[in-house]
Amino acid sequence: MDLFEKLSKLREKGLTDIKNSKTEQELNDARVRLLGKKGALTEILHSMKDVEPERRKEVGQAVNDARDHLATQIATMKQQIETDLLNKKLAAEKVDVTLPGVRPNTGVQHVINIMRQDLEQFFIGLGYSVIVGPEVESDHYNFEMMNLPKDHPARDMQDTFYVDAEHLLRTQTSPVQARTMEQHDFEKGPLSMVSPGKVYRRDDDDATHSHQFNQLEGLVIDKHVTMADLKGTLELTAKHFFGQDRQTRLRPSFFPFTEPSVEMDVSCFKCNGAGCAVCKYTGWIEVLGAGMVHPNVLENAGVDSSVYGGFAFGIGIDRFAILKYGVTDIRDFYTNDVRFLEQFKTEEA
Template identity: 55%
Template structure:
């Protein structure tokens, strides 16, 4: 058998046993078996002296190729074993320094957010749209477009936060209604909207008053809208929000932007109308103000008051929440006392 064939067989056999090696010690034994002083390649190369001058360069080149192939295979196998050993050591020597965690309490929406969303969902179900507006408003939209003349007491600096000649922090969300009336296309259907949001008044904070609070105002404009439509809507609202047994009553009142105007009471949900501390023994609780939209308000938005009419209403979200859940101090909503707020998590 020639040296060329012998070297090929040595190479193939070495690669096979290297592939089957199971650990570093066995791999080292294979290296010695092939490259040691008495190794197979060393022994085979002793026959180089018997080759002709023409054969020696060819066999020398082949022997180097065989050495390189076996050496590369040994190195790759060794790297594999060493990586496996390192992974085992890392796994065995890992020290868990994780401290026992504390379970964070689950949060929920603020009670005022819950009440606002409950009211919004109720009116969305009746086909209303919800419209937001800017908290900084023009004097014209906040007062003039709501039929409040310049000498009306509500324009007094004691009631309103003015931040410029014609700019103020809105005192109600009615300006949103005026802006929507300006652009609404009645060819596409009646206008039915609610406008929730924060409003601001120059008021002293106490158990029932706040300089900042939230309102939801509603507006419907279409042909032949009457006070009866308003009463039916608010009657449904009261039953959905406070319970099926609730009733409402309308009392004459005055607002510049509605005529006629009414105060709306709901039968006391604590005593059922029999009289108690909450309703001051009357059986009724005042809940909101409302009325038929004043013709001048419609005309200022370019709506023909001979063809169209509407109703409007406005309520404080804090007042609704206080009545619904028996809360007696409006300041509780804004003090971030978790003992108070956590009572309403189940409703989030």
Template identity: 60%
Template structure:
């Protein structure tokens, strides 16, 4: 069989194979098969040296013609495949500019954090500073400097998670009051502060209790601070949070770190004070505890309790959120249920 016949067969085979190609990879494989360094055209060119001298020019010209034809067909096929791929991509990625845009969900602060922020704003407006302290606390600050010595029966209500015999997860944010009292320079003015944060207690989880919850505790220490100052401060806070229509009352109570101590109630929002199941028919809902700072607390912090006095209070943002939004189970705040949480946005 002559070289001319071989080249013609290579040409026809190449034309047919190129027509059948459906992918870029198949086309590249054909290009290597026919035009590569070890391809069929290259092998045919190497056979020219074995021809008589008179036949070599014509054979060389024919080999180059076949090579150029196949190269042109391959280039055209490449453009065809690229055009087809672009057409498919345009169809797949088509955008209807007349359609409305997609709304992506935007996050918002947790409802408990919103209540804390609201409380902070109220007290900052009254000249208080906001201080935060460690959640892992020394027993000395958490209990003893709050007038709760070892074996005090009131500790049973605040039993907590101990890390060592002297280190625990704080049961209240009051330790920050003791820490601040130790450092405050009263020659520069009174102490007015609140301390928000997470607290921990070994408690049974039920609709109104949790082993972890939030507190905002506050303290004011200066000359001539009275229970009237305390009442006015708390009345202003509750007024800004719940509105003017609700009333507030103080009831005698007991806390180791205040004397005298009071429980603070406000009108039941569910029945407007008429009496219902929520307030157990009393018309009042307990919202926080407060009182005049016990002289022992001042003394242990190095403050002259004969010259200075003041009041302290502790409010639970979780409790306020339940009252404000009618939530009946405190555990709902911590379940990360977006359907529940987004209703407060």
């Protein structure tokens, strides 16, 4: 068979094989058969030695033309196969954009954070500043500045966790108030502040107690501040958080850092003051402690107690949450049970 005729048939069959290839593997097999090191076109090149010298240039040009044409067709077919494969994949994986979206499962704010932010915003609305401080405190600021010298028996009620002989995990957020009073220039205006944060006390873990809890303490220092100012502030606070129909009362108490000192009760949410098991048949529930700032506390911070006075109060954020939401065990706040925490989901969360 003439070499040109053999080349023509090879080219025709090669184009047919390329056109009939349905997958990349079939196309690659055809490429190897035609253009590979042991392919049909390579065999023709090896037979060039049998071609008359005067025809070798002509035959070589024909072989090169056939190789280039086949290579071009293979590249074109490869692109076509890839395009068809992509179109099939897109058709199979298309998304119906008219379907409703799937709402992601978002987290919620912790109930204690919800209560803390609510308290902060409430007091900001009354003109208070929110000031925070360190949780590891010195004995000086935690106790001594609060009229609790080292031999004071009231320290036993706030026994806590010591880092060393002079540093401890704070038992209250009062140290923030002491530090702020030292730095405040009262000639430029009064001091109205709340100091929220975690506090620590060595306490038995049971349904109503925890070695760690959250507190928000308030302090107002100015000239001519009276118990009436304190009573009005506490009444506003109670009605904001427990409802406008709550009644309040103040009872005498004792705190080393206030004089006089009071406990505030609100009328029972369950029986509305009639008496039930929740309020131990008294009609009242204790919610916080407060009082007029002790002169020693003012003087310890460098404030002239003959000119300035004020009031202070301490709110247990966990206790407020327990009373507001009817939680029966304070430990539920810290066990990270999502089923419990999701009950307090808000629109903002």
